[in-house]
Amino acid sequence: MKTDKYIKNYINGVLVPAASGEYLDNYNPSTGEVYSHIPDSDEEDVQQAYEAAERAFPEWSTMGVNKRFRILQRIADIIEQNMEAFAQAETMDNGKSINLSRTVDIPRAQSNIRFFATAVLHFSSESHFMEHPQSINYTLRRPIGVVGCISPWNLPLYLFTWKIAPALATGNCVVAKPSEVTPMTAYLLSKACKEAGLPAGVLNIVHGLGGKAGRAIVGHPKIKAISFTGGTNTGREIASIAAPMFKKMSLELGGKNPNIIFADCDFDKMMIGTLRSSFTNNGQVCLCGSRILVERSIYDKFIEELVKRTQFLKIGDPHSDVTDMGALVSEPHLNKILKYIEIAKSEGGEIQCGGTRIQFEGKLAGGYYMKPAVITNLDMNCRTNQEEIFGPVVTVMPFDTEEEALALANNVEYGLAATVWTKDIQKANRMATKLESGIVWINCFLLRDLRTPFGGMKSSGVGREGGLEALRFFTEPKNVCVKY
Ligand code: NDP
Secondary structure, eight states: OOSSBBOOOEEEEEEEEEEEOEEEEETTTTTEEEEEEEEOOOOHHHHHHHHHHHHHHHHHHOOOHHHHHHHHHHHHHHHHHHHHHHHHHHHHOOOOOOIIIIIIIIIHHHHHHHHHHHHHHHHHOOOEETTTTTEEEEEEEESEEEEEEEOOOSSSSHHHHHHHHHHHHHTOEEEOOTTSSSSSHHHHHHHHHHTTTTOOOSSHHHHHHHIIIIHHHHHHHTTOOOHHHHHEEHHHHHHHHHHHOOEEEEEEEEEEEEEETTSSSSSSHHHHHHHHHGGGGOSSSTTTTEEEEEEEGGGHHHHHHHHHHHHHHBSSOSSSOOOOOOOOOOHHHHHHHHHHHHHHHHHTOEEEESSSSOOGGGTTTTSSSOOOEEEEOOOOOSSEEEEEEEEEEEOOOOEEEEHHHHHHHHHSSEEEEEEEEOOOOOHHHHHHHHSSEEEEEOSSSOOOTTTSSSSSTTTTTOOOOOOOHHHTHHHHHHEEEEEO
8 A cells, every 4th residue: 555645635435635726745754854745625625524424324324233344344454454554654754663653553553443343243232120110211322423533643543543443333424634744644544445345425534734624623513523632722622612512522632641650669660661651652642651750769760770771762763673762743843842841941950861852964864853851850830740741751750658649640730641650559559549540550551451441531631432432422322211
């Protein structure tokens, strides 16, 4: 499966340019060069996509789960057969290391589709028996209709499929928009859908800017539900448009996740896990632990070891097999992160390592690279510790007691994920109960079971994805009461 210089929208089963005929530039972050062009879609494209989805809905929603299962499995098969092409495209578009694309992003994208294709075969609804008067209630769960899915650039195909797979499996038709920053694998997916025989209009992919194409999806009066993953401010704006229209909404937003390390942890395992939770995907994962809290008795040892291991990470060409960390996704994003390094310094932060741009020579000269940063000596209330940076930057703070660790961990507006390292399982469970966070990992990081509820509390979002939660989100429950 090959990428193209001019990406197209996928509307009504056909690959088409934007109605305006306009294109946006698509950058290769590893070189800084424009390597392809994206349709600059607007309301007109979204309207065409909606109409195609509306036409496809009656047949798709009633064809039965077995047929939908088979078509979705074929799409997953095609991704699997083209795993390397998808991985190369993801790395080219996002700048992430090819190892990550090969082992995480693309395998997970195809398993998202398989997971929901099969999950829907087992999906059941409730019944409630009443003694007086004798009657039975049963819950019908029907697809909602045409739904909108909007995803970010950090895990492009992985998060795109995480939304559209449950939407399609439950019988909805979809108008979806991947991030304009990383559109290529969604484009390849549209080719896979055509090859797999997905009926025209069931999935429509509209490329373009969030403020234009994305906003048109959110504000479309007949698109009945919005599943969105992205920044908290964007989520707030989407909610302000969709809530007064009484749309169903699932919002997966930003994070500022604590990584809490007790002195009684398995130090080596914790260090391996912490390096991952700090810098996987250049720290551009909503689940990364950016605030590291360390029990004071091992604080100095921890800093020394973290700095040593961070400096050992190999940063460079994302297409190379030996690269740990490739390029950041875009120049504006790199500049935003570097600005936060300056903010950290002005707040009294001590940069223990990294925090500077790397200027390579040769073909990588225009790429967006930086040395991962470890920062100490910051107060929990400062901007560096309160605002989402979403890059290879962690802060480290000491604590003395369990209560203090908990208070520091919860002292942010976000509540997405937390990690706890300790051999004392009682303490770990106490912390898990009290942490204000949708996900808690104990002695591990990013260990994912697709059946579990996924999402955040506070400013990290509303609703949950994953497993039954996603199947419930994409269906409308209706209670039917039958009197004997
Ligand atoms: P953004 O919020 O900028 O964008 C996310 C998506 O929304 C993109 O497709 C974007 O389009 C689109 N968009 C932007 N503005 C609007 C709008 N007004 N109306 C409709 N759609 C819009 O997030 P990023 O892409 O920068 O992603 C990073 C953020 O995502 C971080 O905050 C991160 O924490 C969060 N995230 C959360 C996850 C979770 O599960 N909780 C998982 C992964 C990331 P375009 O890019 O084309 O402008």
